[in-house]
Amino acid sequence: MLVATYNAHRGRGARGAFRPERIARVIAEIGPDLIALQEAQHYLRPSREMLDEEWLEREAGLRPLQVTHRPGEQGWRSNIVLLRPDARVLRPPMGLRIGGMEPRGAILAELDLGWGPFRLLATHLSLGASRRRRQAEALLAAMASGAGGRLPTLLMGDFNEWRPGASALGLLEPVFGVPPRAPTFPAFHPFLSLDRIMGHPAGLVPGVEVHDTPLARMASDHLPLKARIDAALLAPR
Template sequence: MILTVATWNIHAGIGRDRRLDLARIWRVIELIDADLIGLQEVVLTDLHDDLLIRWAQAAGYATHFVTTRAGPLPGSYFGNMLLSRLPLTEQPSLDLSVPGRERRQLLCAEVTHQSQRLAIWVAHLGLKRWERRYQVERIHAHAHAHRAGDHPTHRLLIGDFNEWWPGPGTLRSLHQSFRRLNTPASFPAHRPFMALDAIWLAGAIEFIRQDAIDHPLVRIASDHRPIRAQIVLADTSKLGSHA
């Protein structure tokens, strides 16, 4: 069975027309129609009963949110969110913060798909190259630790990596733990030419196809386009060894 995963930076729900419109964000999420969706720059006014959470749960998604900092409104929260149609187990987040820079957290979770366990991590890296270099080294070390013990052999790392330059460069450490799909450009949404958003795979995962979703709503709802991919998890019990 094919599994559809996606990542999207929703720009706090504020579109290119400078309007805050969560209903528009949700309509795009419906267009994405993925089993797993990692969202960045999410603002919640309530950690348990926010409008976005209610819409997601009504559509059959489990939700997991990790706060990175206070939101723009009094009492609000800013961070990363995972929407999952699969059974979801929350895992402790990984602090990627660099002193003097905006706080960053790696959202970590585990889902089950046809008896196969899949670790899924949602990231939003910093704007400075040296900042991102530190953060990817932290993620690489976290992935290396996951190779031992009772951890899933399948892993997905998705999100906004803020890497403007092509080639391994700042993200070199990640290539030791993951393989990056040749992601299409996603930024800016109305005329993308930079592949800031990406999907990385580890383990026995077969890649089917991917696309950057284009639609009139997508071009205005955020400054990023969603990236979506279709994958298949190999049954590692039948392989006889961990991939």
């Protein structure tokens, strides 16, 4: 199972032009079974959809996971999860408020893409270290809630944190381990590992890879991060 996370920078490339079709083409390049997007809403019109859903389903084989069902809102607080149309949604997904001065949030979902059930937490953390730590506490609490606490868990998104052991990462590492270094920012010369794909139990995410192509360097200020999930750990026991 191929998953990815991508900060879409509100559809603006390195030169600031609003070109969301480039984001969609990068997603099609990756060809994931599931991708979590951050900053994925129209820059000037927040109530307007940024992504062409018909194009995505036709060219990338993906559709948005409906969270709020409000017109024009493809996700939650500019977080969007795209997944294959045949994916099973095991419980209604939730938009989580995780605090912070910026309108940050997370999407919590229980899914099965054909390999077995798992829990997804897709998020975008704040710029301040103390706020990121509180947000990580909220994510761990959400992970432990209900029957989903027993499910394998994928945590992915833009963490705005590049220092192992610091802030949010320090709190998450006892559960998810130390994420490998994979520089995704800035797209034109990446040296900061701001984007993460982490898994529980250990071994669920054997490794990650930056999707670095000419189109990806133009489409956003972040490069996408992708990972092959060990589907054997998702199989029902």
